[in-house]
Amino acid sequence: MNLRAILCALVLALACGRPESPGGPKSAGSGAGSSGSASMAKLMKDRNLSEADVTAALKTYTPSGRKDEFLVFASGGHSGQLLVIGVPSMRILKYVAVFTPEPWQGYGVGDKGSAEVLKEGSRHGKPITWGDMHHPALSETKGEYDGEFVFVNDKANPRIAVINLKDFVTEQIVESKLIEADHGGAFVTPNTEYVIETSQYAAPLGGAYADLKEYNEKYRGAMTFWHFDRAKRRIIPDESFAIEFPPYMQDLADSGKLTSDGWAFCNSINTERATGGVLEGNPPLESGASQNDMDYLHVVNWRKAAEVAKTKAKVIAGMRVIPLQVAIDEGLLFFVPEPKSPHGLDVTPDGEDLVVGGKLDTHATVFNFKKIQGLIAAKKFEAKDPYGVPILPFAESIRGQVELGLGPLHTAFDGDGNAYTSLFIETKVAKWNVKDLKLIEKISTQYNIGHLVAAEGDTVAPKGKYLIAMNKWALDRFNPVGPLLPQNFQLIDLSGDANGGKMQVLYDLPIGLGEPHNAQMIRADKIKPWNIYKPVGLDAVTKEKSPFAVEGGKERVERKGNVVDVYMTAIRSHFTPDVVRVKEGDKVRIHLTNLEQAHDATHGFALNSYNINASLEPGKHTELEFTADRAGVFPMYCTEFCSALHLEMAGYFLVEPKKK
Numbered sequence: 001m002n003l004r005a006i007l008c009a010l011v012l013a014l015a016c017g018r019p020e021s022p023g024g025p026k027s028a029g030s031g032a033g034s035s036g037s038a039s040m041a042k043l044m045k046d047r048n049l050s051e052a053d054v055t056a057a058l059k060t061y062t063p064s065g066r067k068d069e070f071l072v073f074a075s076g077g078h079s080g081q082l083l084v085i086g087v088p089s090m091r092i093l094k095y096v097a098v099f100t101p102e103p104w105q106g107y108g109v110g111d112k113g114s115a116e117v118l119k120e121g122s123r124h125g126k127p128i129t130w131g132d133m134h135h136p137a138l139s140e141t142k143g144e145y146d147g148e149f150v151f152v153n154d155k156a157n158p159r160i161a162v163i164n165l166k167d168f169v170t171e172q173i174v175e176s177k178l179i180e181a182d183h184g185g186a187f188v189t190p191n192t193e194y195v196i197e198t199s200q201y202a203a204p205l206g207g208a209y210a211d212l213k214e215y216n217e218k219y220r221g222a223m224t225f226w227h228f229d230r231a232k233r234r235i236i237p238d239e240s241f242a243i244e245f246p247p248y249m250q251d252l253a254d255s256g257k258l259t260s261d262g263w264a265f266c267n268s269i270n271t272e273r274a275t276g277g278v279l280e281g282n283p284p285l286e287s288g289a290s291q292n293d294m295d296y297l298h299v300v301n302w303r304k305a306a307e308v309a310k311t312k313a314k315v316i317a318g319m320r321v322i323p324l325q326v327a328i329d330e331g332l333l334f335f336v337p338e339p340k341s342p343h344g345l346d347v348t349p350d351g352e353d354l355v356v357g358g359k360l361d362t363h364a365t366v367f368n369f370k371k372i373q374g375l376i377a378a379k380k381f382e383a384k385d386p387y388g389v390p391i392l393p394f395a396e397s398i399r400g401q402v403e404l405g406l407g408p409l410h411t412a413f414d415g416d417g418n419a420y421t422s423l424f425i426e427t428k429v430a431k432w433n434v435k436d437l438k439l440i441e442k443i444s445t446q447y448n449i450g451h452l453v454a455a456e457g458d459t460v461a462p463k464g465k466y467l468i469a470m471n472k473w474a475l476d477r478f479n480p481v482g483p484l485l486p487q488n489f490q491l492i493d494l495s496g497d498a499n500g501g502k503m504q505v506l507y508d509l510p511i512g513l514g515e516p517h518n519a520q521m522i523r524a525d526k527i528k529p530w531n532i533y534k535p536v537g538l539d540a541v542t543k544e545k546s547p548f549a550v551e552g553g554k555e556r557v558e559r560k561g562n563v564v565d566v567y568m569t570a571i572r573s574h575f576t577p578d579v580v581r582v583k584e585g586d587k588v589r590i591h592l593t594n595l596e597q598a599h600d601a602t603h604g605f606a607l608n609s610y611n612i613n614a615s616l617e618p619g620k621h622t623e624l625e626f627t628a629d630r631a632g633v634f635p636m637y638c639t640e641f642c643s644a645l646h647l648e649m650a651g652y653f654l655v656e657p658k659k660k
């Protein structure tokens with residue numbers, strides 16, 4: 001579309017109103033086409049907008065009240081929280097509290113349910129107040145997103161969290177005591193039987209100590225398969241297992257699908273087994289780890305491993321672990337050489353091929369699952385690694401390579417047989433055809449793109465249309481905010497409309513949380529969240545009516561010894577009771593139910609100076625437990641502007657001093 005056509009279309013839309021936008025403003029004062037066109041031209045001139053800018057605006061602008069077509073679940077990086085972003089508008093819709101306290105959701109600030117979830121995520125009993133969230137994984141059914149759950153990993157404190165998309169609440173965190181860092185997670189198998197978590201930095205399994213001199217003998221990696229029970233909405237650690245790996249740095253992982261269902265894959269770097277130690281006369285880790293031309297793609301038969309784990313695993317730190325030798329003997333683990341210090345590993349939508357980004361190699365290498373299976377079946381191994389893992393011949397395992405440019409990392413797919421690979425060093429996205437391995441075009445991003453996500457691009461049925469480049473640098477993109485800059489999510493149009501069939505950057509979304517990593521993009525109509533909690537008194541973590549739910553008219557205060565139970569309700573615009581009297585040193589349990597059933601009628605409950613703020617969505621029940629260890633007069637009030645009498649939705653919590 002040229003500029004004139006865009007303007008005409010815009011003017012026409014303004015003149016005619018928007019039939020698809022009931023309730024929206026009709027003709028916004030532009031009468032004849034010519035005057036609208038003239039004012040558009042002036043607006044473009046005044047705001048210094050090019051034709052491409054206006055095209056981008058038309059493709060992303062989302063009028064008030066209009067919903068987005070896709071939702072992105074993006075890592076919130078160090079915040080330990082999960083971002084929900086609408087596409088194409090790039091509006092941030094929510095920060096979901098996961099690994100760290102989040103005050104607005106009342107997560108970890110007094111509420112007992114979320115405190116217990118966060119406690120599950122403590123590390124060897126030590127509370128962890130940050131995360132390094134990397135890779136969200138939406139639950140899948142038959143290889144397609146089903147919109148029910150999302151799983152995320154924390155690289156720094158190896159953990160996996162389960163978030164229920166009925167209410168976007170984190171219901172469970174599992175801590176891996178087996179490994180000391182993860183990276184290849186979270187990735188789900190095609191029916192979400194397992195959530196994969198693969199170690200990154202090798203260490204003695206189970207948290208044992210061994211000096212780096214014993215690295216080759218005592219340090220190990222592992223791939224963990226956390227079993228997810230959908231009916232129970234939980235990961236079941238006792239039904240999970242892991243496979244011991246040699247002490248390479250295992251990197252990104254993916255599960256097979258369709259043809260390759262039942263198998264999982266991960267990359268590795270540092271097959272040199274460098275340990276660093278620059279002051280001890282060793283090469284720095286980064287150069288020690290970059291000596292070999294090839295590292296090893298790990299090929300894992302998880303379906304068979306799940307059977308082997310029943311009889312031949314040994315329990316380490318509470319996890320059933322298939323020892324490396326058993327994995328070799330049972331044919332669960334094979335290596336294929338891969339060039340060189342690779343990073344991303346992405347299985348194609350048909351499950352036939354595995355695309356590995358070279359990072360220090362200019363190619364994406366396309367491994368073929370059937371070729372790999374043929375070599376395994378024929379026992380055609382070219383060598384063994386130092387631990388005895390059979391190595392398949394590289395040349396016979398690949399379908400080919402495509403030269404893309406500098407620093408290929410991650411690959412996403414559209415529904416038309418195209419792949420999109422991020423080029424970190426070149427700071428571009430390369431579009432190429434998977435079938436004939438031909439580079440089609442490249443588009444520049446700003447800057448240093450890491451992950452990228454396409455609409456449902458890692459499922460069996462990618463939707464194409466949009467791609468988001470997740471960029472690490474943003475030096476000249478936004479207003480300066482000090483030396484620590486936001487990072488930049490760039491929306492890229494894949495449709496080729498209005499840009500001669502080529503990709504176009506449409507929008508820059510600054511992300512004020514570092515460092516967001518990966519994301520997944522799902523069709524918004526697949527997510528069917530609750531509007532309210534029903535029946536009244538539902539517990540957000542258990543998804544059951546709380547045994548302590550309070551009915552209107554049955555509010556009360558009960559004392560047993562020094563334990564005070566306060567059965568309280570909230571409804572516009574009061575708490576009942578609104579005056580609570582306790583004694584210094586009492587153990588207080590506030591059982592608090594929001595009686596509202598109106599959509600969005602959320603109240604908050606703050607108890608001043610006691611570090612308590614609950615979020616009470618309609619119908620929700622929350623439990624607040626604390627010791628009244630400071631005497632005094634403490635206002636308690638509603639922290640959501642819920643009504644005209646919101647400020648009056650308050651009361652007093654009186655703590656009578658102990659008699660001296």
Ligand code: CUA
Nearest residue numbers: 638640642646
């Ligand atoms: Cu309830 Cu403000």
